[in-house]
Amino acid sequence: MTQKPKEDRKRVLGGLDLGGTKIQAVVLDEHGTVLSQARRATPQEGGPPAIVEALAAALEEVTKPLQLESSELTGVGVGAPGAVNAATGTLLQAGNLPGWSGPYPLAEALAKKISVPVYLGNDVQVAVAAEARLGAGRPYRSLLGVWWGTGVGGGIILDGQRWMGRGAAGEIGHTVVRRGGARCSCGRRGCLEAYAGRGAMERKARKALERGEKTRLFDWMTEQGKDRLTSGVWLKALKQGDPLAVKLIERALRMLGAGIASAVNLLDVEAVVIGGGLGTRLGQLYVERLRVAMKPHLFVPQRPPDLHLAGLGELSGAIGAALLAEPVAEILAPSTEP
Amino acid sequence: MTQKPKEDRKRVLGGLDLGGTKIQAVVLDEHGTVLSQARRATPQEGGPPAIVEALAAALEEVTKPLQLESSELTGVGVGAPGAVNAATGTLLQAGNLPGWSGPYPLAEALAKKISVPVYLGNDVQVAVAAEARLGAGRPYRSLLGVWWGTGVGGGIILDGQRWMGRGAAGEIGHTVVRRGGARCSCGRRGCLEAYAGRGAMERKARKALERGEKTRLFDWMTEQGKDRLTSGVWLKALKQGDPLAVKLIERALRMLGAGIASAVNLLDVEAVVIGGGLGTRLGQLYVERLRVAMKPHLFVPQRPPDLHLAGLGELSGAIGAALLAEPVAEILAPSTEP
Numbered sequence: 001m002t003q004k005p006k007e008d009r010k011r012v013l014g015g016l017d018l019g020g021t022k023i024q025a026v027v028l029d030e031h032g033t034v035l036s037q038a039r040r041a042t043p044q045e046g047g048p049p050a051i052v053e054a055l056a057a058a059l060e061e062v063t064k065p066l067q068l069e070s071s072e073l074t075g076v077g078v079g080a081p082g083a084v085n086a087a088t089g090t091l092l093q094a095g096n097l098p099g100w101s102g103p104y105p106l107a108e109a110l111a112k113k114i115s116v117p118v119y120l121g122n123d124v125q126v127a128v129a130a131e132a133r134l135g136a137g138r139p140y141r142s143l144l145g146v147w148w149g150t151g152v153g154g155g156i157i158l159d160g161q162r163w164m165g166r167g168a169a170g171e172i173g174h175t176v177v178r179r180g181g182a183r184c185s186c187g188r189r190g191c192l193e194a195y196a197g198r199g200a201m202e203r204k205a206r207k208a209l210e211r212g213e214k215t216r217l218f219d220w221m222t223e224q225g226k227d228r229l230t231s232g233v234w235l236k237a238l239k240q241g242d243p244l245a246v247k248l249i250e251r252a253l254r255m256l257g258a259g260i261a262s263a264v265n266l267l268d269v270e271a272v273v274i275g276g277g278l279g280t281r282l283g284q285l286y287v288e289r290l291r292v293a294m295k296p297h298l299f300v301p302q303r304p305p306d307l308h309l310a311g312l313g314e315l316s317g318a319i320g321a322a323l324l325a326e327p328v329a330e331i332l333a334p335s336t337e338p
Numbered sequence: 339m340t341q342k343p344k345e346d347r348k349r350v351l352g353g354l355d356l357g358g359t360k361i362q363a364v365v366l367d368e369h370g371t372v373l374s375q376a377r378r379a380t381p382q383e384g385g386p387p388a389i390v391e392a393l394a395a396a397l398e399e400v401t402k403p404l405q406l407e408s409s410e411l412t413g414v415g416v417g418a419p420g421a422v423n424a425a426t427g428t429l430l431q432a433g434n435l436p437g438w439s440g441p442y443p444l445a446e447a448l449a450k451k452i453s454v455p456v457y458l459g460n461d462v463q464v465a466v467a468a469e470a471r472l473g474a475g476r477p478y479r480s481l482l483g484v485w486w487g488t489g490v491g492g493g494i495i496l497d498g499q500r501w502m503g504r505g506a507a508g509e510i511g512h513t514v515v516r517r518g519g520a521r522c523s524c525g526r527r528g529c530l531e532a533y534a535g536r537g538a539m540e541r542k543a544r545k546a547l548e549r550g551e552k553t554r555l556f557d558w559m560t561e562q563g564k565d566r567l568t569s570g571v572w573l574k575a576l577k578q579g580d581p582l583a584v585k586l587i588e589r590a591l592r593m594l595g596a597g598i599a600s601a602v603n604l605l606d607v608e609a610v611v612i613g614g615g616l617g618t619r620l621g622q623l624y625v626e627r628l629r630v631a632m633k634p635h636l637f638v639p640q641r642p643p644d645l646h647l648a649g650l651g652e653l654s655g656a657i658g659a660a661l662l663a664e665p666v667a668e669i670l671a672p673s674t675e676p
Binding site: 154156167171174178297300303 | 421480494506508513526528592603634637
């Protein structure tokens with residue numbers, strides 16, 4: 001039997017969303033459909049080599065149900081937290097990854113292991129690109145994605161393309177919403193993330209607890225077997241009307257409203273998409289509340305941007321990573337068959 | 339004698355910068371060189387028709403030294419303050435223009451009068467585009483222009499093109515730098531313009547004077563025969579070390595630093611160009627002070643954007659307006675002669 005001509009082979013892409021605690025993997029077909037998904041823990045020891053091993057293992061796991069080898073993938077994309085040099089496939093810095101210090105040629109190291117071209121992007125930027133292509137952002141040519149989680153990240157789509165600036169565009173979490181205000185984990189003051197990031201809110205909640213403020217946030221955390229205030233803990237606390245949780249989320253919403261409206265005043269995009277762990281967990285109700293919080297700060301309030309919850313859920317990062325490999329696969333391109 | 343073939347005719351563009359108090363006109367040749375310039379007062383009575391008359395008169399005045407008629411111009415561009423529909427040539431709203439209320443088909447009205455195609459753009463957006471093409475922004479593919487005057491306006495160039503969003507992009511003056519802060523002339527609170535706009539600073543100075551704070555700002559205003567604190571008055575007060583003037587400008591610089599850095603964190607542009615009446619008048623020394631004020635808020639402080647004073651001075655608006663008519667003139671295009 002002869003080998004099938006190249007254009008008849010299945011074009012399938014692997015996507016890896018590399019986080020501080022977990023790796024999410026997907027396989028995407030040429031229509032952008034998720035054929036398979038898998039998740040595993042990010043190794044907390046062993047630094048970059050251990051992480052590359054784990055990425056390769058995640059790919060094996062996600063290709064197995066499709067009776068594929070990793071090496072049969074047309075291309076693989078990795079979304080990583082931190083500053084990325086997309087051209088060289090180097091992860092420049094990644095504060096959230098255990099044992100990571102200084103630049104590491106992540107794409108090259110993984111490509112060598114799996115014998116498939118590997119592309120690297122920033123996790124939030126690629127997640128926003130996935131929403132633009134296949135999720136809530138599909139109807140729009142321009143949008144701002146705001147990823148509300150431990151931090152507040154963002155991504156920008158203009159004229160249907162990712163806008164990356166000199167590589168670091170989208171850092172809406174470090175918009176100054178209150179000059180001289182709260183201390184941010186980045187070391188600066190008054191950043192949006194210092195009010196709205198889940199990490200910052202947890203620090204604030206712990207201080208309030210020490211001061212004797214009444215809250216059951218940490219009881220629920222312990223009940224759920226967690227050691228930090230997860231999005232699920234916040235959601236439960238809001239549903240129960242915990243006064244501290246309500247106060248901190250209200251404050252976060254006010255600041256998100258100001259920060260996102262400022263970005264809209266600058267960019268005048270058609271739509272804003274809200275994603276991230278906390279954003280997707282809190283859901284549509286809080287997207288509506290954000291709409292209200294933005295309104296007083298919009299320069300053209302009679303024509304606000306459309307506002308949506310991310311449509312791809314927690315897979316957006318992995319799907320967006322897979323789309324990084326699109327150039328080799330011509331995925332989603334019109335069929336050439338007669 | 340036969341008419342010259344079209345490609346041999348001189349291609350010259352007219353540019354009109356329409357402001358609340360004056361109209362600046364230029365004629366530009368195909369290399370972007372200013373051949374002629376003229377300035378006249380904006381009529382304070384008669385509304386849109388009087389303004390169209392004055393625009394036509396300004397064109398006559400600026401073409402006369404070149405022994406041209408307005409109708410011999412290849413195309414004319416108008417930069418106007420306010421919201422513009424570029425496609426239809428309609429000025430939607432213009433709070434700063436005397437007697438202007440509601441949309442008016444400005445381009446069509448002027449074109450009818452002078453028998454030349456007329457293009458309309460927002461004044462700050464076109465001024466920034468002029469800086470990008472012919473001024474301080476020439477070396478860059480992406481930049482943010484910040485026009486510091488009565489208000490604080492802005493314009494964005496990405497990948498060498500103006501980014502206009504849905505028409506209103508660039509409103510950096512309405513970035514919230516202090517949520518719940520000072521009242522802005524737009525009616526909202528905490529906008530950058532509420533701290534750094536020359537109009538807002540004058541209101542603050544008048545209140546301080548009423549409270550008995552010591553300042554000679556208004557003495558110098560009267561000496562110079564003005565009825566408002568012009569950029570020249572502010573410059574004189576700073577040079578003399580007037581304590582109130584120094585305090586208000588320092589505050590403006592701090593807020594500009596935060597607001598511009600936030601925009602850079604979002605867009606990661608290569609350069610920022612500072613223009614506008616106050617920006618150009620205060621000059622390079624204050625651009626350096628702005629550099630210092632931005633630094634604490636930059637997410638990637640080790641790689642700040644380049645920062646420049648606008649290079650075309652007060653002609654940037656008129657030159658940018660002329661460039662709106664470029665498509666009909668193919669100005670600056672490579673010569674087709676052998």
